[in-house]
Each structure stands twice: as structure tokens, then as C-alpha cells.
Amino acid sequence: MNNDIVLTVIARLLIPLILLLALYVQFHGDFGPGGGFQAGVIFAAGIILYALTNGPQAAMRIMPPRVLTPLAALGVLLYGGVGITTMLLGGHFLNYDVLAHDAVHGQHSGILLIELGVGVTVASVMLVIFFAFITREP
Amino acid sequence: MFAATAIGILVVMALALARAFLGPTICDRILAVNMFGTKTVLLIAVYGFLTGRPDFLDIAITYALINFIGVIAVLKFVEGLADSERQPRPDEF
Amino acid sequence: MLYFLSLFAVLFGFWLLLSGLWDHGLLLGLGLISSAFVAWIGTRLERPGGDGFEPGMLLRLPRYLGWLLVAIVQANIDVVRRIWDPVAHPISPVTGRLPASQRTRLGKTLYANSITLTPGTVAIEVSDADVLVHALSREAFDDLAGGEMERRVLALECGAGHPAGHRDGEAQG
């Protein structure tokens, strides 16, 4: 499949904006529509656009699968880790109130970490699946 | 006023869907779906105004970009399929 | 490094405009980190030949966009007339190659996108020297073949110092 100038140039222009939009959605979960799951999908979509225009090899140089697989596990670990931490601090599983002195503040940081874990996992798993499909032997 | 605009956009979307069902080629359908997607972006924006919730605009921005990526992905697939079926490619008509 | 910094500035501006919560310290910090992270990814993306961007283009862009907007409105009116009144304004589809003298990939992209943005003409394939165009009517094709848009994109790309830019500046005022 030969490449197209128009598509490559515009995708090159759009990809950083898409990735930043993903992180914006990630961190504004408390203020507007958004959260980890959507952010992960948007981030992965940005990388997938790069893979579509510049080829899967180029995309795998940006996001190497050997980094993605641990990242997918790290996201879950972060999620579980926050839950275990709250239990160690004397609360229920994922009871954020105990994370800080102030309950509201604790909830904020707890949700932020949880959402970060979700986002990292969703983005990595989507990309791993996408790379697995696009590089498979016919 | 916003309600009337939303209804107008819905009419456009219905017509686009009609073309998507009629076809006849795969590219006609993708064209109609792309048009449906851009109208969805506008509908989300207008709906945000209708309900007084400007938060919806974030979704509209996201949808505009995701719609584009989706159309490009499907097109790459169609193009690859067509190229693998017919080896010689016409560069002139 | 310069590329990283400019990309970082643009991305952080984008974040601020999207967010609108300028007094929220945590979000500002997260915005800085996010912008830096994405800018770092941006420096690792392929830039074939730099795509031909130069800062002077930003100064010349508004004038071109103003002209393009007028062209888009005119083209829309033309196509809408052909849709509602096919008897008085029949369609006569034309396909043909037109020269694209832009030097860089960015210039060619701008030209192709301008062709497609004006309804009535669509750029089908862009190659090194020319662009394959499908037009809804003979008039739209001839209008494009007149080369005003090509000259204007070239002037946008190369600046007024370029002979093509001069020709454009004097002919169209």
C-alpha cells in the first residue's frame, strides 16, 4: 500500500493534538465527561492513526510492544495497589477517604490514580491487540 | 431555535443513512457514513446548547477526530482488499 | 530542541483553552507534564523532510484563509444551484491532471486540501508534479485550471520574495 502525501502530513499534524486531547480527557474526569477508559481509547486511536499512515513498524518504534505489555499489567497493579493501600490504611477496598487527612482530598487523589491505572491499561491493551492483528501472518 | 436546528440535522442524517443503505458501491456507503459522522458532531454541539451543558463540546471534539480515524481505517482496509484482488492499478482513466 | 519547545508551547496552549480551569494548581501541573510527554512523543514521530514548515507561513496564512473562505462560499453556492436546479445548471463531470508546482509536501497538502475544501472539485491523487482532480462541472475545472489557487498556495509556501508570489501579489492586489 503506497503512502499518500495528504494523509501523512495531516495525520502528522493531528496526532500530537489527539494524544493531548486523550490526556486532557484523562485528567478532567471529575469536571466534565471523561475518564480513564475513554482517554485510553483516544490515546490508542492516535497511535493507530500513526500506524495507518506510516506503517505498523514506525508505530511500534514509538510504542514498543515490549514496553506495552508491562504497562498493561502496571495499570492493573496501580488500580489494585490503591485498593490494597486503602485496606492497609484501615478502610475498605478502594475506600479513598483514608488516603489523605481530608476525606474529599483523599477521594480526589484516589480517583485520579485509579483512572490513571485504567487509562494506561486500556491504551496498552488496545495497542497490543491492534499490533497483534496488523502484524500477523496471513 | 436550537431544537429546529437539531431536527434539521436529523433530517440530513436520515438522508445520509438512506444513501448508506442504497449503496451501490462500498465507497458510497463509507461516504454516507462519514457524512453521518460529521453531522453527529454538529448534533452533539447543538444538543449541548439545547440542554445548556457546554461539556458536550468535549465529546464533539473527540467524536470529530475518532470519526476521521475510523473512516481512514476502513478505507485502508478497502483499498488493501481492492489492491490484492486486482494486481494492475489504473493510474489513468 | 526548538521543535520540542514550540510543540510544547502549542500543546500547553491547547490544554489551557480546553481546560478553562486556570486557577487549579493540580490540573495546571498535570497539563505541563502531559504537554511535555506528548511533545516528547512528537519529536519521535517521523518527519520526512521536515514537511517544509517555516514560521513565515503563519504570517501569510490569514490572508490566504480569507481568500479561501470566499472561494468556499462561492463554490458552495454553485454546487447548491446544481443540486436544486439541474435543468438550468446541469452537471458535467470532468477528470484531469493539473500541475502542482508546490515544492514541499506541506505545500502540496495545502493545495490538495484547498481543492477538496471547495465543493465542486476533489483532489483524487497527489503526485510529485501534478494532482488528479475530479470536478463536478467544466466551469469548476476550468476555474481551477486557471491556476489562481495554485499561485496563491505557492505564494503562501514561498513568501513574497518568490517570483510566483510577486505575480500573485500584483495581479490580485
Add this chain to the structure above:
Amino acid sequence: MDLLLPPLFPDLLLDLLSMALLIGGVFLGISGAVGVIRFPDFYTRVHAAGVTDTLSAGMILAGLMLQAGFTLVTVKLAFILLFLWLTSPVASHALARAATHTGAKPVTATSGEPSSSN
């Protein structure tokens, strides 16, 4: 939605202007959709879809911007417009290009030679 309008713009005039833009945008959208339905082949339909993607979207978003006034809502609407106008020509171009790959030949009245123009 709070309107932060400058005092020299009367509300009524602004409302009328934005209403005109919204009606015009919807009219252009319906025109484009009708064109997509009744144009004879794929390549001509791309032009009709172009009407709904460019000026129709622009007019509707401009009408909404007038309603929002000088707020961040306007900035976000401008972003939507920017992204739509950046991506829709690329999508149309890629569609037309993919159509040539699938072997669809455009209906042409005359062969297009730039030298034969005028």
C-alpha cells in the same frame, strides 16, 4: 449559558444573525444530502457531501458561536470547526483515492485537459 456580550451589540440583532446562520447551515446541509441522494455516481456525490462538510458545518458552528459570546465555549466550537475542516477534505480525498483503487470509473462528459480550457 451565560452570555458575555459587549454592550454595543443588541441581543436581538445577534439572535437574528445567529438564527440566519443556523437556518442557512441547515438548508445547505439538506441541499448536500439531497445531492448525495440524486447525483448519478460516486465521484459527483463526493462534491455534494463536501457542501454539508464545509459551509454547512461552518455556518451552524458560527451560529452557535454567536450565541455563546466571548467564552471558552466559543473556543471549543472553533476547535471543532478547525478539526472538521482539517479532516473532512482528507477523508474525501482518501475516499476518492480508494474508489480509484476499487476500479470505479467516474462518469465524464469530456476528457479533462487543462490546455483545452477556455
